[in-house]
Amino acid sequence: MKRNLKRIISGICAVILYVSAFVSVSAENGKVTYSGYSGTFVFEPGSEHSPTDLFPNFKDVMPGDTISQRITVKNEASNDVKVKIYLRSLGATEEIKEFLSKLSLKVENVEDKVMFNSSAEQTDGLTDWVCLGLLYSGGETDLDVTLSVPASLDNSYSSQIGYIDWEFKIEEFPVEDSDPSPSTSDSRFAPLIASVLAAACVLLIPLLVLLRKKRNAEEEEQ
Amino acid sequence: MKRLRLLAIVFAAVIATFSSQGSLAYYSAVGKATNVVTSGEISLLIHEKTASGEDFPKEGVYVKPGDPVEKIVTVENICGHPFYLRVKLVDGVCDDFLSSEDCIGVDINTEYWTEKDGYYYYNDILTPGSSTEPVFSQVQMNGENIGNEYLGKNLTLTISAYAVQSENNPAENPWDAAGWPDSEVPN
Numbered sequence: 001m002k003r004n005l006k007r008i009i010s011g012i013c014a015v016i017l018y019v020s021a022f023v024s025v026s027a028e029n030g031k032v033t034y035s036g037y038s039g040t041f042v043f044e045p046g047s048e049h050s051p052t053d054l055f056p057n058f059k060d061v062m063p064g065d066t067i068s069q070r071i072t073v074k075n076e077a078s079n080d081v082k083v084k085i086y087l088r089s090l091g092a093t094e095e096i097k098e099f100l101s102k103l104s105l106k107v108e109n110v111e112d113k114v115m116f117n118s119s120a121e122q123t124d125g126l127t128d129w130v131c132l133g134l135l136y137s138g139g140e141t142d143l144d145v146t147l148s149v150p151a152s153l154d155n156s157y158s159s160q161i162g163y164i165d166w167e168f169k170i171e172e173f174p175v176e177d178s179d180p181s182p183s184t185s186d187s188r189f190a191p192l193i194a195s196v197l198a199a200a201c202v203l204l205i206p207l208l209v210l211l212r213k214k215r216n217a218e219e220e221e222q
Numbered sequence: 223m224k225r226l227r228l229l230a231i232v233f234a235a236v237i238a239t240f241s242s243q244g245s246l247a248y249y250s251a252v253g254k255a256t257n258v259v260t261s262g263e264i265s266l267l268i269h270e271k272t273a274s275g276e277d278f279p280k281e282g283v284y285v286k287p288g289d290p291v292e293k294i295v296t297v298e299n300i301c302g303h304p305f306y307l308r309v310k311l312v313d314g315v316c317d318d319f320l321s322s323e324d325c326i327g328v329d330i331n332t333e334y335w336t337e338k339d340g341y342y343y344y345n346d347i348l349t350p351g352s353s354t355e356p357v358f359s360q361v362q363m364n365g366e367n368i369g370n371e372y373l374g375k376n377l378t379l380t381i382s383a384y385a386v387q388s389e390n391n392p393a394e395n396p397w398d399a400a401g402w403p404d405s406e407v408p409n
Contacts, residue, residue: 030257032253032255034251040251040253041251041253041255043253043255047258049258049260050256050257050258052253052254052255052256052257053255053256053257053258054255054257055257055258055259058257058258058259058260059258059259059260060260060261060262060302060303061259061260061261061262062261062262062303062387062389062390063387063390063401064387064389064390064391065389065390081249090254099261100259103259120259147259149261151390151391151400153261154401155403157261158261158262158263158264159260159261159262159263160260160261161258161259161260162258162259162260163256163257163258164256164257164258164259165254165255165256165257166254166255166257167252167253167254167255168252168253168254168255169250169251169252169253170249170250170251171249171250172249172250200233203233204230204233204234207229207230207233208230211227211230
């Protein structure tokens with residue numbers, strides 16, 4: 001009896017886990033993370049078609065669909081730098097432009113400013129670098145992407161794949177005293193820099209004193 | 223003396239460099255994301271079974287006029303999208319001795335299928351992974367029209383199924399839905 005009960009509970013738990021996993025996947029956000037010193041970006045979640053795919057919601061789309069995709073851009077560099085993050089579109093790969101040309105894409109930032117509003121194969125307002133904002137360590141900003149598929153799309157466009165290349169660029173700047181971010185120290189190099197500074201000061205002061213004494217001695221001799 | 227001055231300058235330079243390093247740092251990096259959009263599709267499978275649940279023989283069966291043949295026809299949704307469904311039944315004979323309508327009769331399941339303009343429309347939306355109720359379950363040769371002179375002839379019954387997405391495609395009746403594919407079999 002107890003064994004059966006355990007089995008049933010285990011089964012229910014497995015089903016709940018499976019369903020919750022599916023729900024979280026189906027509502028997944030795209031994520032761009034700048035990790036700092038390595039100078040690299042991490043793009044998530046990726047897909048079977050591209051490891052850097054930021055459009056998990058734009059799969060298996062059907063005529064008449066209007067689908068939204070949120071992309072979170074985050075700065076995870078250490079807290080002594082602030083970064084400006086830029087985005088530009090390189091457009092679609094030449095061979096599959098036909099499919100994407102039938103779809104409409106809109107990209108808005110958190111202030112609802114439209115950065116791109118055109119057929120999906122174009123580069124439109126993202127032809128040149130567009131600044132997404134200045135982010136301090138841990139800071140993030142969102143992009144809302146909306147894909148519209150016309151109801152008139154016919155069978156010749158079923159089971160198609162379209163690739164849209166986006167480039168992200170960062171510029172790192174040191175955090176200033178006037179910046180709202182409180183941290184001004186480098187967690188990794190601070191002890192080393194402090195040691196070198198202290199050593200230099202300790203050596204410089206007696207050196208200056210020695211120089212002064214020598215100069216005075218020379219003046220007295222003259 | 224000169225050496226001491228040089229040393230002092232070096233230390234002063236070290237202090238200046240490390241004090242100001244925070245305001246001189248400047249890095250940049252570029253990363254490329256290849257984003258992917260894929261379109262879906264509608265796909266279905268027609269199942270033809272015998273009364274015992276086995277696949278109906280592809281080579282056909284021998285029948286005598288008046289003998290009922292158990293042939294249960296259903297359609298399965300094998301894609302990730304719900305759809306409206308219709309089927310068309312086209313009879314044929316190996317030569318033109320008879321029109322097929324005169325020789326083959328089927329017991330259409332009118333509880334779930336509705337005839338309209340030569341098609342049988344499934345009354346419900348067929349959801350992913352599910353199958354329809356049988357279109358029909360029995361085929362019978364019309365004994366009145368088939369005599370001994372038709373011994374050895376081949377009679378055929380072709381079933382074609384057509385589907386159109388129900389997402390973003392509201393319709394009061396299945397036949398009112400937009401986007402039905404064209405028929406590829408003769409009327």
